[in-house]
Amino acid sequence: MTAAPERRRELLDTAAEVFAAHGYNATTVRRIADEAGMLAGSLYYHFDSKESMLDEILSSFLGELWARYDAVLGAGLGPRETIEALVTESFREIDRHRAAVAIYQKESRHLAAQPRFHYLADSQQKFEQAWLGTLERGIAARVFRADLDIRLTYRFVRDTVWVAASWYRPGGQHSPEEIARQYLSMVLDGIAART
Amino acid sequence: MTAAPERRRELLDTAAEVFAAHGYNATTVRRIADEAGMLAGSLYYHFDSKESMLDEILSSFLGELWARYDAVLGAGLGPRETIEALVTESFREIDRHRAAVAIYQKESRHLAAQPRFHYLADSQQKFEQAWLGTLERGIAARVFRADLDIRLTYRFVRDTVWVAASWYRPGGQHSPEEIARQYLSMVLDGIAART
Amino acid sequence: MTAAPERRRELLDTAAEVFAAHGYNATTVRRIADEAGMLAGSLYYHFDSKESMLDEILSSFLGELWARYDAVLGAGLGPRETIEALVTESFREIDRHRAAVAIYQKESRHLAAQPRFHYLADSQQKFEQAWLGTLERGIAARVFRADLDIRLTYRFVRDTVWVAASWYRPGGQHSPEEIARQYLSMVLDGIAART
Amino acid sequence: MTAAPERRRELLDTAAEVFAAHGYNATTVRRIADEAGMLAGSLYYHFDSKESMLDEILSSFLGELWARYDAVLGAGLGPRETIEALVTESFREIDRHRAAVAIYQKESRHLAAQPRFHYLADSQQKFEQAWLGTLERGIAARVFRADLDIRLTYRFVRDTVWVAASWYRPGGQHSPEEIARQYLSMVLDGIAART
DNA sequence: CATGAATGAGCTTTCATTCAT
DNA sequence: AATGAATGAAAGCTCATTCAT
Numbered sequence: 001m002t003a004a005p006e007r008r009r010e011l012l013d014t015a016a017e018v019f020a021a022h023g024y025n026a027t028t029v030r031r032i033a034d035e036a037g038m039l040a041g042s043l044y045y046h047f048d049s050k051e052s053m054l055d056e057i058l059s060s061f062l063g064e065l066w067a068r069y070d071a072v073l074g075a076g077l078g079p080r081e082t083i084e085a086l087v088t089e090s091f092r093e094i095d096r097h098r099a100a101v102a103i104y105q106k107e108s109r110h111l112a113a114q115p116r117f118h119y120l121a122d123s124q125q126k127f128e129q130a131w132l133g134t135l136e137r138g139i140a141a142r143v144f145r146a147d148l149d150i151r152l153t154y155r156f157v158r159d160t161v162w163v164a165a166s167w168y169r170p171g172g173q174h175s176p177e178e179i180a181r182q183y184l185s186m187v188l189d190g191i192a193a194r195t
Numbered sequence: 196m197t198a199a200p201e202r203r204r205e206l207l208d209t210a211a212e213v214f215a216a217h218g219y220n221a222t223t224v225r226r227i228a229d230e231a232g233m234l235a236g237s238l239y240y241h242f243d244s245k246e247s248m249l250d251e252i253l254s255s256f257l258g259e260l261w262a263r264y265d266a267v268l269g270a271g272l273g274p275r276e277t278i279e280a281l282v283t284e285s286f287r288e289i290d291r292h293r294a295a296v297a298i299y300q301k302e303s304r305h306l307a308a309q310p311r312f313h314y315l316a317d318s319q320q321k322f323e324q325a326w327l328g329t330l331e332r333g334i335a336a337r338v339f340r341a342d343l344d345i346r347l348t349y350r351f352v353r354d355t356v357w358v359a360a361s362w363y364r365p366g367g368q369h370s371p372e373e374i375a376r377q378y379l380s381m382v383l384d385g386i387a388a389r390t
Numbered sequence: 391m392t393a394a395p396e397r398r399r400e401l402l403d404t405a406a407e408v409f410a411a412h413g414y415n416a417t418t419v420r421r422i423a424d425e426a427g428m429l430a431g432s433l434y435y436h437f438d439s440k441e442s443m444l445d446e447i448l449s450s451f452l453g454e455l456w457a458r459y460d461a462v463l464g465a466g467l468g469p470r471e472t473i474e475a476l477v478t479e480s481f482r483e484i485d486r487h488r489a490a491v492a493i494y495q496k497e498s499r500h501l502a503a504q505p506r507f508h509y510l511a512d513s514q515q516k517f518e519q520a521w522l523g524t525l526e527r528g529i530a531a532r533v534f535r536a537d538l539d540i541r542l543t544y545r546f547v548r549d550t551v552w553v554a555a556s557w558y559r560p561g562g563q564h565s566p567e568e569i570a571r572q573y574l575s576m577v578l579d580g581i582a583a584r585t
Numbered sequence: 586m587t588a589a590p591e592r593r594r595e596l597l598d599t600a601a602e603v604f605a606a607h608g609y610n611a612t613t614v615r616r617i618a619d620e621a622g623m624l625a626g627s628l629y630y631h632f633d634s635k636e637s638m639l640d641e642i643l644s645s646f647l648g649e650l651w652a653r654y655d656a657v658l659g660a661g662l663g664p665r666e667t668i669e670a671l672v673t674e675s676f677r678e679i680d681r682h683r684a685a686v687a688i689y690q691k692e693s694r695h696l697a698a699q700p701r702f703h704y705l706a707d708s709q710q711k712f713e714q715a716w717l718g719t720l721e722r723g724i725a726a727r728v729f730r731a732d733l734d735i736r737l738t739y740r741f742v743r744d745t746v747w748v749a750a751s752w753y754r755p756g757g758q759h760s761p762e763e764i765a766r767q768y769l770s771m772v773l774d775g776i777a778a779r780t
Numbered sequence: 781c782a783t784g785a786a787t788g789a790g791c792t793t794t795c796a797t798t799c800a801t
Numbered sequence: 802a803a804t805g806a807a808t809g810a811a812a813g814c815t816c817a818t819t820c821a822t
Contacts, residue, residue, distance in 0.1 A: 041807085186351050191351075634797080635795095
């Protein structure tokens, strides 16, 4: 009862790493088992299927992510501070679960079509509402520029953050907070020098 | 011998569309053949293998892209104008070959490890040099901010542009030039209102 | 278009023979393929799955059987003549499709629970109605004994006929009509000598 | 050492029930264990293998059956009374060990080919001799009809009895003796009304 | 040019069985 | 006696590829 959940976690971490490195489809169960030091069939003692491993990786990642996002969104911050907090939390999540984020990034679009992974589409929508709402509030408050297409801006900021999962390596020279600061500086103020 | 190249193009366009929609690994040769109105085996009259289709899609895309990039880089423009031109050409390429760009985006990282696709790594490096060089020139000329990590800035701009291939649909309401203008405005000046 | 259906038939006959000999579950796809002189995977060019082979074997058998039963039941025969005709047709069917009958005998009970094989249950019910109706007509007409439990009698006659599929070998010394005659003589008049 | 035999019996009864319901091959060891309230591996404390469970079920069933058959065959009854006693004992056995009989019915044919289950073939042969001998005695004594093929008659009576295991449910409205009486009436005197 | 049929390697999954605890 | 975790062989199935026609 105490050891079992830990073993699952270990195995899921291993699986996530392999999925992230080679893609879900290109990853064989044998490869995951090799990496975990067991035989392919043995994985089925712990999990129903390869797909259920993916499911558990993604859903537990999104669960954790939304716990933090919800805390931010419920904190009553101004629009700029909300954006800053969301981006910072995102980079922290990339730092904690890089593999899960990378898988999410690569696979969520086509997975969302399957009933089993419909929660990915739900999450996507909730995400969009949170960002669009914050951007609109910011424009109304004259904190953000009014001359930009709001949906384009949403995509710009959203992608800008998450793609980082594809190159970020935890334990590198920059802390997630430092990266968040630099990203926010670019996104908010641009890369051009002020004259 | 004269009609062949056109047929190849048609088939490659079909293949690219399917690769982009479902991922290279998840795409079966049979699916491509279905979409092209023939049987799976028949594709092998035109191409050596599934991989060679991918190869041809990516290399012809990169060939065209670099022809345009090289023109920009050799035109003697200032750093800011160079960035603007590169981004604009990138969005035009997304408009012309959306599928190829999406495939490149999703698959290039792990493909680059194979000898056959080493040109992807070469291109990546050439790309990086062009951008880093331009950014450095811009900082020296006080056109770009000097307080940002230059490699982080490079990744930021690079990703910002290419991820658009994942949602862009040719023939939508914005022309590639219009999207480029908005993106550049965000990247260069930020989304925060100037006070 | 002309060769394909024949090939399917050949393969299905092979499969039916193996299913009948070893049971559906104990039969491997490889075994069927061996017997057909091809590799296991090659069967999937012709059929969707092992189960669909079973399905096609059983449904085409029942289709043919009911065509003949319906002809008998619609011919306006008396109860005794109806029983005689049904039994004779049954033995002819065993002669023509021994393997299919043997599979039906062994597997239909648990298969009928699956939606895909629900037609087995339907057929079973139609079968029961035909026999029970004929027996009742016969009892009313004083052609059959009135002192027997009718459902028990139904099972007795039904089983008596179909179990023959488990030992019958086409091309043996008795024609199906001869076997039918002997079976009917036993079922109708008993094995005890008349005193 | 003293309680063990009872536990074995319980477990074997459970196993027999599952084998009878789903077939030996389609039954997983895990399923049996579930039904017995333990884990799959735990069964191996009690039994060597799945096959040895089957073996024990079938051999103990046949042991008991032959004890009774031998008593009948040694009692010096006339041919008709012998048949009546054998059929009655058979239905009693179905009543006592329905699951074992059903398994025997479904699996004995192909099991008999394996050395371990050769006793099934032996029993079959002994069975055949007893019935054929009794029928011949009866024909000689003009108790049974002489105009029937004797082997066909044997199969007819044999199958007729045992197939009943496939639909019989202990505790139903008919006692085994009552069912035996009705079956014997049909087999001996036929279902046709005497004119 | 394209088809129809097959190959063969490899995949996910199942399952009887083992064994340290 | 029973558990929990693993093994290893084999199963059904997929798919890129080949090739005679």
